[in-house]
Amino acid sequence: MKRFLIATLILLLTTGLAFAKAYEVNRKAGEYAVAIKMDKNPPSVGINNMEIAVTDKGGKALKDAKVVVEYGMPAMPGMPAMNYKTDAKPDGDKYKASLNVSMGGPWFVNVKITTGGKTVSTKFTFDVS
Numbered sequence: 001m002k003r004f005l006i007a008t009l010i011l012l013l014t015t016g017l018a019f020a021k022a023y024e025v026n027r028k029a030g031e032y033a034v035a036i037k038m039d040k041n042p043p044s045v046g047i048n049n050m051e052i053a054v055t056d057k058g059g060k061a062l063k064d065a066k067v068v069v070e071y072g073m074p075a076m077p078g079m080p081a082m083n084y085k086t087d088a089k090p091d092g093d094k095y096k097a098s099l100n101v102s103m104g105g106p107w108f109v110n111v112k113i114t115t116g117g118k119t120v121s122t123k124f125t126f127d128v129s
Contacts, residue, residue, distance in 0.1 A: 023126065029113055030120030031057060036111065038099075043126045045101050052088055052095040054113055061093035065115040069097045073107050104128045 023041040027034045035053040050069065054062040067088035075081040082102070088095035088111075101107060105128060112121045 025124045027111075027122035027124060029054075029111065029122040030118075032062060032113060032120060033059075034111060034113070034122050036109075036124070038126075043099075043101060043107070043128055045103060045128055048099045048101055050088070050097045050099060051091075052097070052111060053093065054095070062113070062115060063090065063093065065095075065113050067095040067097075068112045068114075069099065070110040070112065071099050071107060073103070073105055076105070101128055 021041060023038040023043055025036040027036070033055045035055075037051045039049040039051075052067055052069075054065060054067070056062060068085060069088055070083065070085045072081060072083040084100070086097050086099070088097040099109075106125060107128060108123065108125050110121055110123045112119055
């Protein structure tokens, strides 16, 4: 009986981790709604895949934009600021990018959306422990 309870507990814990909810952020960028999902929650050191959905006021997906993700970490004592940039690639109704997070601490993200010669952006932060 004791082995059964331990096995059940392990199964429940690993199942919960396998179906953990993605890290999600919802923001406005000009007239657009921006829904961002990262595959790790919380984001961690290494590759973090990001999915970006951009919709107009009517909820229609914006498919013809150039989406750039700028991310980094502010300067800290003994360490200069880190700044990175990656283009998000179109994938159906969304855009996908990968962020390579090199160390723990506070990280900033700035998503820039350019369409029709106009650029709007939205920002958020996350912590890596």
